[in-house]
Amino acid sequence: MKQIAFYFDSSACSGCKTCQVACKDKHDLPRGILWRRVYEVCGGDWIKRGSAWLQNVVSYHMSMACNHCEEAICIETCPNAAIVKDQKGIVLVDPDRCMGCRYCEWTCPYGALQFDSNSRVMTKCTFCADYLEEGKDPVCVTACPMRAMEFGDLDELRNRYGKNSDIFPLPDAGYTKPAIVITPHRDSGKAGSRNLHIINREEVKPKI
Amino acid sequence: MNSNEWPLVFFTMLSQISVGLILGGLLLWAGAKNTGTANFDTFKKALLISAFITMGIALLISFFHLSSPLHSVYSLSNIGKSWLSREIILASLYLFSLAVCYLSLRYNIPHRNIFGHFYLASALTGIILIYAMSRVYMISTTPLWNTPATLVAFFNTTILLGGSALLLVLIIAARAKGDMPELQPLFNLLFFMISAGVFIGLLNMLLLQPDPSGIAGSFAAPELSGIWKISQTIFLLAGYSTLAWWFAFRMPQYQGSGTIILIIAITCIFLSELAGRYLFYASYYRIGV
Amino acid sequence: MKTDDPGYSPPPGNPDIVGMDRRCFMKMGALFAGGLTAFGSMLGCTDSDRRIRLPGKLQKDGTVIVRAGCPAHNCGGRCVLKLFVREGEIVRIESDDREGDDISDPQLRACIRGRSYRRRQYHPDRLRYPLKRTGKRGEGKFERISWDEAFDMISSELKRIKREYGNSAILVPYGTGSYNQTNGRQTAARLMNLFGGSLGFYNSYSWACISRATPYVYGTGVTGNQRQDWINSKYIIMWGWNPSEMRDGTNSEYFLKKAREKGARIICIDPRMSMSAVSLADEWIPIRPGTDTALMSAMAYVIISENLHDMEFIKNCCTGFDSSQMPEGLENEESYSDYIFGTRDGEPKTPQWAQQITGIPASTITRIAREYGSIKPAMLYQGYGMQRRAYGEQPVLGGCVLAAITGNVGIPGGWASGIALQADDGGPFWNIFPTGQNPVSASIPVFLWTEAILRGKEMGRGDGVIGADKLDNNIKLIWCVASNILINQHADTNRSARILSDENLVEFIAVQDQFMTPSAKFADLVMPVCTQFEMWGLEDGWKYGDEVILMPKVADPPFENKSDYQIAAGIAERLGLKEEYTQGRDEYDWIEWAVKYYRNTRFPDIPDLEKLHEMNRGVYTRPVDEPKVAFTDFRRDPDKHPLNTPSGKIELFSKTLFDMNRPDTIPPVPKYIQEWESPFGIESEKYPLQALGHHYMPRVHSTHDGIDWLEEAFPQRLFINPLDANSRGIKDGDTAMVYNERGRISIPCRVTAKIMPGVVNIPQGAWWDPDKDGVDRRGNINVLTSHRWTPLAFGNAQHTIMVEVKKQ
Ligand SMILES: Nc1nc2c(c(=O)[nH]1)N[C@H]1C(S)=C(S)[C@@H](COP(=O)(O)OP(=O)(O)OC[C@H]3O[C@@H](n4cnc5c(=O)[nH]c(N)nc54)[C@H](O)[C@@H]3O)O[C@H]1N2
Ligand SMILES: Nc1nc2c(c(=O)[nH]1)N[C@H]1C(S)=C(S)[C@@H](COP(=O)(O)OP(=O)(O)OC[C@H]3O[C@@H](n4cnc5c(=O)[nH]c(N)nc54)[C@H](O)[C@@H]3O)O[C@H]1N2
Ligand code: SF4
Ligand code: SF4
Ligand code: SF4
Ligand code: SF4
Ligand code: SF4
Ligand SMILES: [Mo]
Helix, strand or coil: CCCEEEEEECCCCCCCCHHHHHHHHHHCCCCCCCCCEEEEEEECCEEEECCEEEECCEEEEEEECCCCCCCCHHHHHCCCCCEEECCCCCEEECCCCCCCCCHHHHHCCCCCCEEECCCCEEECCCCCHHHHHCCCCCHHHHHCCCCCEEEEEHHHHHHHHCCCCCCCCCCCCCCCCCCEEEECCHHHHHHHHHCCEECCHHHHCCCC | CCHHHHHHHHHHHHHHHHHHHHHHHHHHHHHHHHHCCCCCHHHHHHHHHHHHHHHHHHHHHHHHHCCCHHHHHHCCCCCCCCHHHHHHHHHHHHHHHHHHHHHHHHCCCCHHHHHHHHHHHHHHHHHHHHHHHHHHHCCCCCCCCCCHHHHHHHHHHHHHHHHHHHHHHHHHHHHHHCCCHHHHHHHHHHHHHHHHHHHHHHHHHHHHCCCHHHCCCCCCCCCCCHHHHHHHHHHHHHHHHHHHHHHHHHCCCCCCHHHHHHHHHHHHHHHHHHHHHHHHHHCCCCCCC | CCCCCCCCCCCCCCCCCCCCCHHHHHHHHHHCCCCCECCCCCCCCCCCCCCCCCCCEECCCCEEEEEEECCCCCCCCCCEEEEEEECCEEEEEEECCCCCCCCCCCCCCCCHHHHCHHHHHCCCCCCCCCEEECCCCCCCCEEECCHHHHHHHHHHHHHHHHHHCCHHHEECCCCCCCCCCCCCHHHHHHHHHHCCCCCEEECCCCCHHHHHHHHHHHCCCCCECCHHHHHHCCEEEEECCCHHHHCCCCCHHHHHHHHHHCCCEEEEECCECCHHHHHCCCEEECCCCCCHHHHHHHHHHHHHHCCCCCHHHHHHHEECCCHHHCCCCCCCCCCHHHHHHCCCCCCCCCHHHHHHHHCCCHHHHHHHHHHHHHCCCEEEEECCHHHCCCCCHHHHHHHHHHHHHCCCCCCCCCCCCCCCCECCCECCCCCCCCCCCCCCCCEEEHHHHHHHHHHHHHCEHHHCCECCCECCCCCCEEEEECCCHHHHHCCCHHHHHHHHHCCCCCCEEEEEECCCCCCHHHCCEEEEECCCCCCCEEECCCCCCCEEEEECCCCCCCCCCECHHHHHHHHHHHCCCHHHHHCCCCHHHHHHHHHHHHHHCCCCCCCCHHHHHHHCCCEEECCCCCCCCCCHHHHHCCCCCCCCCCCCCEECCCHHHHHHCCCCCCCCCCCCCCCCCCCCCCHHHHCCEEEECCECCCCECCECCCCHHHHHHCCCCEEECHHHHHHCCCCCCCEEEEEECCEEEEEEEEECCCECCCEEECCECCCCCECCCCCECCCCHHHCCCCCECCCCCCECCCCCEEEEEEC
């Protein structure tokens, strides 16, 4: 089976969040729901040596939606079988089946599932399935001023850009086998040594 | 912890109490047979009603926790994979089984010992239910939950609160019937059950509880507030020692101030468990972003 | 500004494009819901004023897709939006989808603000009716009046002020809310010029120093190559430049990405690790704000001492490099090299010296100097933030000189630095709506308008007045269009508020806006303006670009909103100037006029308006295959193509500046001068932190403040280094009070290592929102800024301030 996937170039992403808002506009998402959101990662320290400031600060961005995982834990956990994978490999929530128990939200390690208290069901990135149907590209991909995103067949993207799919702060790809290919930012390897962390927590609103 | 998780706190605790009641009843049933003391029959109706109502309330709460409750008709769709689906069906089966037991008593249906079979079935379903309930939380992406401590904690609550609740049921039933000194050996059994619960609870707290500080991740692991942990321990010890004192000196006087002391003891134990359950939900931590 | 073309009359309407009003359109939507072409199929719905005319296919769901320019605020970009319009409402916004997206003609992809425009367009707080002040000035109490009353009110006040004081008491202040021709301050400026004029001003809040200083070195502001040339560069210094966030022309950040892909090394010198530093640079070099000229001087020291400068270019094309190159009669004055090596002041500008000032390790300074001196070709691109500072002229001159001595001028992949308008024609026009000549000849530096309120009659050359020796008036009437400068964007908000609330100073204030802005609250008359989707308009690039973007009207103005042009025309009627003002044109006609104007100037091949609209691409572009390089001719033959400087060469030493005889503040060679509010001054004892207010992603200045999707993405915060936060007991998310002598702000903190210790940042543009104690609750940095101006350009130095922060 083919698996549709995102490609994300973290080395070129400026964190401008145009993708985030493009998605909100396309899907009319209220404040608080971010099918795509952008994590700002930072680490490093400052010290003063004489009159000079020394620093090893690192930073980069991760734009993240649902990764339409090959082993989607959300599908496994939903009691209602309201989350399904379609023929293209898109993972979709069926609002007519979802009972809003919010269990899946606990399990997805990408924060993709977001509860809409108006429609009272779980929502998430649909890969703009309606657009794909019409032969158009997902809006977040075409929105990016840095042209830092693409989409396509997972294997093809891997052939072109390598296999990386779990730079910090993403979980080990082994958990769900996410359908994403990432070009890492040069700073992403410095997790341990520089105390990397997400510094824009309030903007990405993790539901804890 | 999110406020929308309070219903889950009560759902899990109440269903564990219900199952605990049934399991405690089983213990007393066997105990009564062996010691030849008062008949299980004298309180089995009260016991069943309590277990049924507790579980009923639990399910009701869980139902209201759903945002689109009408769609719960699909909740058995994923029994093959989803522990939540399994939990839901087991909870329903358990309640059904309790209902059959109760009805067989109410309408006095002697047929093939329906009561006995269904009582055993309830106990068994209950145990599996508690197991499934634990598994619901043992998600690979939530390392603080995905440990045997969850399983132990849920069964521990079942024993501890079930035993305590049964004690209350028994007292109330006894009060209704007047002084029943022959219940004493059963009280001893229950005391044993509760003590086991306390012991396991303490062991779980000391040995099995995962340490959130060990987790490094994108979002810092939850800070488990000391106040809750301390209250959990203090309430447990206070409740248990009061209970022990009651057993040692006041047990026969369940007509009067003794009951109040007993109620205080059991409330303390309940509060301790509540704090523990709060901590459990507050320790929600998922890997990733 | 080229003059009006009164002889031009519009061609008759093209029958292929048919106007329709909204009702009509809905009817058609219902009739042709099968996906017919909306275009051309609705004769009979023709609307005589040709208002809403949507090209494009009618979709099944009743939507029509119209490509249009993103409202032309002063945002740093100019992009194409793809509007989904259904029953007169914009229901979705996407962006440029032209095929190809080639570097010679890349898509003009919108940013987060353009994509979220629906939230501004349909914001519940949009103004609805003309309003008259009822409470005290600035109190924000108003009552609804009719347009007739509004027009009467402003026109009678204009006449009164003209009669009592004269035209020079009228000001149409700086305002950058709209550059789409028929909305914006230019519409008011045109009327005032017909009315006898108003007080002139020159310069901008954006780049006062850089536009003024660059010509002292190069004789022109057109010092930039076309951007497609950037991919030829091998080394790029983004000096205080943050194109990822402020764009500096749509696609600038993308061109840099391409340059990097082709092997350019990019470094970023900025006190903040900006979005550009993160996504475009190979290295971030944090610098103490206001010390750039020290770093530049030390780089020159390394470059010259290690012989990395381009001696041949300096010989042929520059003057003032050393004592052998000094202007006649000034041979003994301090040349550029003299300053660098300290021959006169005894202070060689070594990396060690610069380390003490800039905070950058000397070894780093030496390294980047070597890199810039030896990697060819190289670009030193200057942002505008560091010239919006005390002595902001100096880093401009310093950057130009560095580019010159390394020989990076006039070559592909190089960059002359300075303001760098695009070769070879200076790039986009921004405004072509003809404002005509101002009969009032006196002009003040734009930043000094509050001075002209307080002491206009005392202002002369020493205050930067040009066109007259002295002003003959204080400002008595302000007609403020598309601007939030009165309160929010000018320095020292509390001071501005004090001045404006005094009705004896300015006697009448009218504000035209879409929202009740802090400035509008100080108006006597507020007039509601439609958005740029609700009228015809047209825009070109922001600083760079080779395109014209169409802005067709797609929706009716809600309630009683009118375009700025309609409002000006209404006032013109009361002043008896309607015919002169409108020349019989509505907005559409003016846009037709504007397209023709482009045909006569930059784009001879541009189709006419009807055709452009019918094509529905949103934009007419001229692809750039061979990017132009500034100073090519000059470099080839400096004698035949002399520069417009006194010497005809690149002036590393300026005799003109020397003759001003103010060596401490306006030296003839670029020098580091300690700022008037500095961590090295005594003021730092009370206020130890330098505060920046950078141009923030979710806003265009104050425009877009309070839009939910934008606030969610980029909340207004104080950015502070962990060291400064810890020493003040501040944790991430805490609310802090930021203050100095001029005011106080209460604002939540974001603790981040991405800003240098000793520096905090409150992104500029948040709406001033004082509580009863005068503490601003929203975080408008101008509460803290100083209205002191720079010595040469009379420019705003709003980035130069010291503050203290304490936990609340
Ligand atoms: N998103 C957005 N984009 C915009 C605008 C907007 O409001 N929002 N406004 C537009 C307009 S009108 C203009 S004029 C431009 C303005 O563009 P700029 O003036 O270039 O923008 P700023 O953010 O003021 O400053 C740019 C950078 O300079 C840094 N800086 C400040 N002081 C110093 C210093 O002393 N030395 C050095 N090396 N760096 C320093 C800041 O940290 C910032 O990252 O932006 C345009 N683009
Ligand atoms: N501290 C500090 N202050 C600064 C700066 C800084 O860096 N630091 N930057 C300065 C710079 S570079 C600039 S350019 C100025 C910008 O200052 P302003 O020119 O005042 O720009 P805005 O704040 O965007 O205000 C524009 C107003 O126009 C309104 N508007 C938008 N579209 C239209 C329209 O079509 N018609 C009408 N009538 N109104 C419209 C908006 O609602 C908004 O209120 O700010 C300056 N102020
Ligand atoms: S990212 Fe989360 S929601 Fe999406 S498929 Fe994977 S597990 Fe499911
Ligand atoms: S919230 Fe909906 S989709 Fe998620 S697990 Fe519950 S029923 Fe399934
Ligand atoms: S693919 Fe569509 S739904 Fe998914 S994040 Fe992108 S825009 Fe949103
Ligand atoms: S639009 Fe592109 S550059 Fe901007 S945040 Fe999204 S992925 Fe990054
Ligand atoms: S850069 Fe300017 S023109 Fe382009 S989308 Fe953003 S706000 Fe609109
Ligand atoms: Mo500006």
